[in-house]
Amino acid sequence: MIEVDSLAAIRSGNRILDAVTLTVAEGTVTTLVGPSGGGKSTLLRCLNGLETFAEGRVTIAGHKLVAGEHPPRALERVRRDVGMVFQGFNLFPHLSAIDNVTLAPRIVRGVPPAEARSRGLDLLERVGLSRFAEARPATLSGGQQQRVAIARSLAMEPRVMLFDEPTSALDPQMSAEVLDVIVELARGGQTMVVVTHDHDFARRAATQVVELVAGKVHRTGPAAEILAGAGH
Amino acid sequence: MTAARLGERRHWRGWLAAVAWLLAAVPGTGLAAELDEVLARGELVWAADQEGGGPHVYVDPENPTRLTGFEVELAAMLAAELGVKARFQQGQWDRLPLLLGRAADCVINGFESTPERARDWHCSRPYFAYALQLVARRDSALDSLDALAKEGPRGPWRVGVLTGSAAEIEMRRRSDLAVEVVGYDGTVDCLEQVRGRVLDAVLMDDCIVSFNADRFGELRGVGRPFAGGTYTILTAPDTPRLSKAIDDALGRLITDGRLKALYDRWDLAGRQQMLLLRDATEVPPARRGSLADLIRGALPLLLRSAGMTILLSVASFPLAIIIGLAVAVGRLHGPAWLRPLLAGYVEILRGTPLMLQLYALFFLLPKAGLALPAIVAAILGLAMNYSAYESEIYRAGLKAVPVGQFEAALALGMTKWQSLRHVLVPQAVRIVMPPVTSDFIALFKDTSVCSAITVIELTKRYSVLALSTGRIAELAIVTALLYLAMSWPLSLLSRWFERRLERRSERAPG
Ligand SMILES: Nc1ncnc2c1ncn2[C@@H]1O[C@H](COP(=O)(O)OP(=O)(O)O)[C@@H](O)[C@H]1O
Numbered sequence A: 001m002i003e004v005d006s007l008a009a010i011r012s013g014n015r016i017l018d019a020v021t022l023t024v025a026e027g028t029v030t031t032l033v034g035p036s037g038g039g040k041s042t043l044l045r046c047l048n049g050l051e052t053f054a055e056g057r058v059t060i061a062g063h064k065l066v067a068g069e070h071p072p073r074a075l076e077r078v079r080r081d082v083g084m085v086f087q088g089f090n091l092f093p094h095l096s097a098i099d100n101v102t103l104a105p106r107i108v109r110g111v112p113p114a115e116a117r118s119r120g121l122d123l124l125e126r127v128g129l130s131r132f133a134e135a136r137p138a139t140l141s142g143g144q145q146q147r148v149a150i151a152r153s154l155a156m157e158p159r160v161m162l163f164d165e166p167t168s169a170l171d172p173q174m175s176a177e178v179l180d181v182i183v184e185l186a187r188g189g190q191t192m193v194v195v196t197h198d199h200d201f202a203r204r205a206a207t208q209v210v211e212l213v214a215g216k217v218h219r220t221g222p223a224a225e226i227l228a229g230a231g232h
Numbered sequence B: 001m002t003a004a005r006l007g008e009r010r011h012w013r014g015w016l017a018a019v020a021w022l023l024a025a026v027p028g029t030g031l032a033a034e035l036d037e038v039l040a041r042g043e044l045v046w047a048a049d050q051e052g053g054g055p056h057v058y059v060d061p062e063n064p065t066r067l068t069g070f071e072v073e074l075a076a077m078l079a080a081e082l083g084v085k086a087r088f089q090q091g092q093w094d095r096l097p098l099l100l101g102r103a104a105d106c107v108i109n110g111f112e113s114t115p116e117r118a119r120d121w122h123c124s125r126p127y128f129a130y131a132l133q134l135v136a137r138r139d140s141a142l143d144s145l146d147a148l149a150k151e152g153p154r155g156p157w158r159v160g161v162l163t164g165s166a167a168e169i170e171m172r173r174r175s176d177l178a179v180e181v182v183g184y185d186g187t188v189d190c191l192e193q194v195r196g197r198v199l200d201a202v203l204m205d206d207c208i209v210s211f212n213a214d215r216f217g218e219l220r221g222v223g224r225p226f227a228g229g230t231y232t233i234l235t236a237p238d239t240p241r242l243s244k245a246i247d248d249a250l251g252r253l254i255t256d257g258r259l260k261a262l263y264d265r266w267d268l269a270g271r272q273q274m275l276l277l278r279d280a281t282e283v284p285p286a287r288r289g290s291l292a293d294l295i296r297g298a299l300p301l302l303l304r305s306a307g308m309t310i311l312l313s314v315a316s317f318p319l320a321i322i323i324g325l326a327v328a329v330g331r332l333h334g335p336a337w338l339r340p341l342l343a344g345y346v347e348i349l350r351g352t353p354l355m356l357q358l359y360a361l362f363f364l365l366p367k368a369g370l371a372l373p374a375i376v377a378a379i380l381g382l383a384m385n386y387s388a389y390e391s392e393i394y395r396a397g398l399k400a401v402p403v404g405q406f407e408a409a410l411a412l413g414m415t416k417w418q419s420l421r422h423v424l425v426p427q428a429v430r431i432v433m434p435p436v437t438s439d440f441i442a443l444f445k446d447t448s449v450c451s452a453i454t455v456i457e458l459t460k461r462y463s464v465l466a467l468s469t470g471r472i473a474e475l476a477i478v479t480a481l482l483y484l485a486m487s488w489p490l491s492l493l494s495r496w497f498e499r500r501l502e503r504r505s506e507r508a509p510g
């Protein structure tokens, strides 16, 4: 599903990603771990073209990305198949929860409004928020907002989901609500890459763990092996 | 203090300013300089508008720092008769009398003797005789005065006149003619508009026509001069000794032949002038009508002009917003080559006066073959001018939307333009709503500048009515009330927007 081959990214003259190679099989969960500043976010953002890279190749959900600037059309095709959930939620504050979820299906995929809405309500139900369909993001708790963001991403029926520290901005109680949703998705066979410091989550759900240190893949393997001894 | 109380206080300050402005508009009583002061000062200050044009008072094309014209020489001769020097005071032509008693001792600028003027000011004995001449292009279908009775090929004949002049009064009085009267501030502007086919004809004093004949070879006089009259020197009503001194001095210039010599030198038919001046009868002053009659007569006109003010605002502001938004988006997200062009557009429109832009649209575009009707030019000019300000507001608004919003939209597969349209712009619009609404109020008031290009809106209508009726203060109150009646709802609207935005961001979970 995802092939990353000898990826290198340079920012301000520094190689912040260097010879990164990894494979994610369909229906598996990969967690990216490592110290802060190790390049995890940058790698994730290279996978859906929010950032460019200098060397190497990425194949994701059947699309190819090469080094340098990507043509806008190609990016739009990739992003339709690759969802992303951000640390800061980034919900659209001027839209209700349900409108956040239905906007992209309606305008990007041309789904009729009524159909988009009924599917959107199903998704909110799945993340436990059907009661809040008409609420504005500002009136929701952080955990609720992140669950709406997940529903918004799922609405595009992505083949791959990318999560960049989805629970770092949340307290433990709300983190648990959000992680339960992600674990549930993983059980349902959703291919995903999750950047997280939460080793419990990695042990519970990860098929493989990739440790990124100073822009290089330090270790790759099953959670039990990589996270052995690492406390939490 | 609550927001509402603050708003009230702000309003009171507006009222105070309005009252102060009204007091300043009342003609200065008791301030006028009498003859002794003029003599002590050693200067006779005379007011005229150098923009009005020749042969009266104009800038010497050979030496642009020098004023010339037969009235410049007349002023010098009169001052010499009083034993003082003449000093020129510039003013806008139709408002020159308002300078009397404040910035000028007398007005010498082709002011026709009319009953209204005799009522409000002191009018000297006549010093010049004129008649009105219609001027059109040589190739025009308008070939006789009779032709004005029936519409031309493009509808009513568009006839330009100097605002406040006898020609304007004559044209507006003649309801039997199929004409649309358009008021201008300068005679040359007027003739240019006939040449540029914006106007079909212009009606002006015959001496102006002959003075400009060489410069406008493609124009010609239509029919014979008609509706003659005389020019008078205006002085303040409360300076009888100065007025008499001027009358006496004029009398000496007429009897000893010096005035005739002056007119002969300017090729103004000196001999004929003297015959006409000798027989000229004094114009009796008009009666001052009752205030009720005045309001009854003026209110419909003021209301119609208030309608024009509203039309100009509501037509131009949405355009300004659309252009401004497009410019802001183009500067932030458009192609690299477009950005400096748009930055230039904004800087030019913000860095030059609105008046100049309106002038360019209305007077210069016809030279490039694009003659816009005055209202279209006014709406376009206001829209373009304000679009520069709106674009800066929108640019700030767009920048205030967190970058994560754009990334979230792109990550969902939206194109750049879809992200802008559905995610960034709607948020920016909410952010900028309060400053944009207050700009609408500013534009609403700026519509008064459009009178410079012949559009008659509320302020212009006020000044025309005030000068023709002499009821400067009373009409100012009515006009100010009309403005308040229009801008008050706008401020309420803008406060409603602000409150709605506040409430929206506080709304409880649903
Ligand atoms: N645009 C950029 N310009 C300069 N340095 C950058 C840029 N983006 C990221 N970096 C640097 O690259 C390194 C990796 O960043 P990041 O991918 O955010 O790491 P992580 O997500 O693992 O904490 C950091 O040292 C960061 O400062």
Ligand SMILES: [Mg+2]
Pocket: A040, A041, A042, A165
């Ligand atoms: Mg990071």
